[in-house]
Amino acid sequence: MKKGQNELLKISRENLEWYEKNYNKIKKKHDNQWVVIQRQKVVATGSTYDQIAKHLKKEDKKSAIIDFIDSNQLAMFF
Amino acid sequence: MITVLFEVPYYHCSKSIRFLIDTGATRSAITETEAALIGLDCDLLPEAKVGAIGFGGTFKNKVINRPVYLTFSSANDQTHRIPYAQGFQIVCIPARVSQNELEKMRRYTPCVLGMDILCKFKLYLDKKKVVLSL
Numbered sequence: 001m002k003k004g005q006n007e008l009l010k011i012s013r014e015n016l017e018w019y020e021k022n023y024n025k026i027k028k029k030h031d032n033q034w035v036v037i038q039r040q041k042v043v044a045t046g047s048t049y050d051q052i053a054k055h056l057k058k059e060d061k062k063s064a065i066i067d068f069i070d071s072n073q074l075a076m077f078f
Numbered sequence: 079m080i081t082v083l084f085e086v087p088y089y090h091c092s093k094s095i096r097f098l099i100d101t102g103a104t105r106s107a108i109t110e111t112e113a114a115l116i117g118l119d120c121d122l123l124p125e126a127k128v129g130a131i132g133f134g135g136t137f138k139n140k141v142i143n144r145p146v147y148l149t150f151s152s153a154n155d156q157t158h159r160i161p162y163a164q165g166f167q168i169v170c171i172p173a174r175v176s177q178n179e180l181e182k183m184r185r186y187t188p189c190v191l192g193m194d195i196l197c198k199f200k201l202y203l204d205k206k207k208v209v210l211s212l
Binding site: 005006008009010011012013016034048049056061062063065066067068070074 | 092094115185186
């Protein structure tokens with residue numbers, strides 16, 4: 001695998017690990033919002049996907065965690 | 079959820095994507111939203127020949143008509159690159175849905191790793207942990 005791709009995967013994993021570790025804190029602050037996690041911090045928030053999509057940088061599109069925070073627990077069936 | 083590096087070399091695009099491990103899904107798929115973030119234009123991709131059905135109803139999916147590679151990384155920083163010959167599916171949001179419905183689908187529709195990929199691994203469920211091993 002190329003060095004750049006390895007780096008991309010590493011950054012993404014770090015973002016995900018940070019997100020999972022800090023999820024409860026992020027949830028308290030950004031409930032019912034979209035969040036963009038990059039470089040182990042919240043870099044953008046918005047109430048709709050379109051709002052945050054406008055502000056995504058090229059780097060964020062490749063490796064950021066983009067997720068909707070919803071404190072209402074939903075049962076998921078797929 | 080598991081983070082996987084998703085690449086489509088023909089279109090020069092790659093992105094890390096979070097997938098839901100779904101042993102109930104026969105096929106893997108990414109969402110139209112993720113496809114757009116990668117830089118794939120769904121309008122230019124062919125429709126899947128096989129229909130798709132889920133609890134949301136039936137969907138007309140698109141397919142990536144070029145080889146796709148999925149790279150998994152392990153706890154000891156080793157990587158495993160899995161080729162997916164052709165036909166990786168994209169779950170498309172039906173046309174003419176309201177803005178509200180569109181937003182809802184974006185919020186709650188995950189990318190899924192189905193049995194077409196999971197069958198290449200040994201899969202263990204261990205309390206709160208899911209372990210994939212080759």
